[in-house]
Amino acid sequence: MRIESDQVQGYQDAMSGTQELQYSVTVDDGLIQPAECELSPHQDERPDGCKPELLVIHGISLPPGEFGGPHIEQLFANRLDWDAHPYFSELRGMEVSAHLLIRRDGRLLQFVPFHCRAWHAGASSFRGRKHCNDFSIGIELEGSDETDYADAQYECLAAVIRALWLAYPDLNARSIAGHCDVAPGRKTDPGPAFDWLRLYDGLTA
Ligand SMILES: [Zn+2]
Numbered sequence: 521m522r523i524e525s526d527q528v529q530g531y532q533d534a535m536s537g538t539q540e541l542q543y544s545v546t547v548d549d550g551l552i553q554p555a556e557c558e559l560s561p562h563q564d565e566r567p568d569g570c571k572p573e574l575l576v577i578h579g580i581s582l583p584p585g586e587f588g589g590p591h592i593e594q595l596f597a598n599r600l601d602w603d604a605h606p607y608f609s610e611l612r613g614m615e616v617s618a619h620l621l622i623r624r625d626g627r628l629l630q631f632v633p634f635h636c637r638a639w640h641a642g643a644s645s646f647r648g649r650k651h652c653n654d655f656s657i658g659i660e661l662e663g664s665d666e667t668d669y670a671d672a673q674y675e676c677l678a679a680v681i682r683a684l685w686l687a688y689p690d691l692n693a694r695s696i697a698g699h700c701d702v703a704p705g706r707k708t709d710p711g712p713a714f715d716w717l718r719l720y721d722g723l724t725a
Pocket residue numbers: 577578579640699707709
């Protein structure tokens with residue numbers, strides 16, 4: 521299932537200027553709208569009794585430090601050409617995904633329904649509980665650790681989180697972590713460039 525990006529952009533254009541960006545989440549199908557949706561094969565069922573209780577914020581760019589290309593969604597959708605760039609051969613065969621990706625321009629893409637498990641956190645723990653993929657929603661921001669994230673990304677992220685809070689009551693301000701927090705020593709994203717206070721300001725505004 522794919523929604524054309526110009527439809528989404530048109531909706532966002534219509535929304536801006538009159539009122540703030542708003543998203544809605546349907547719990548039955550685990551999808552958020554408006555978003556471009558391309559379901560990833562890199563997903564499976566959450567273990568019995570596991571539901572979204574944590575948001576894990578990531579930063580990603582492919583190739584590292586380059587923005588705007590199609591490679592992140594290609595990686596998540598299992599259609600990346602491993603030979604298209606020397607760096608990609610290091611990733612060959614890697615099966616990863618996230619529920620959501622927020623591009624530099626604030627465009628939102630979904631790859632995994634929220635009731636399913638995306639493969640984003642790897643070996644990880646949050647407040648002593650291991651295997652964060654089981655009980656988390658993974659949100660990737662297109663970016664890198666040392667580069668300021670874009671205004672449109674903070675705006676989109678806050679609106680997305682507000683919609684997720686409404687849909688999943690176990691999520692709250694105490695259950696947001698960076699990949700660096702759940703996998704310390706192994707992962708650094710979203711990095712020092714990510715402004716947590718700005719995110720929290722956006723959520724309480
Ligand atoms: Zn990450």
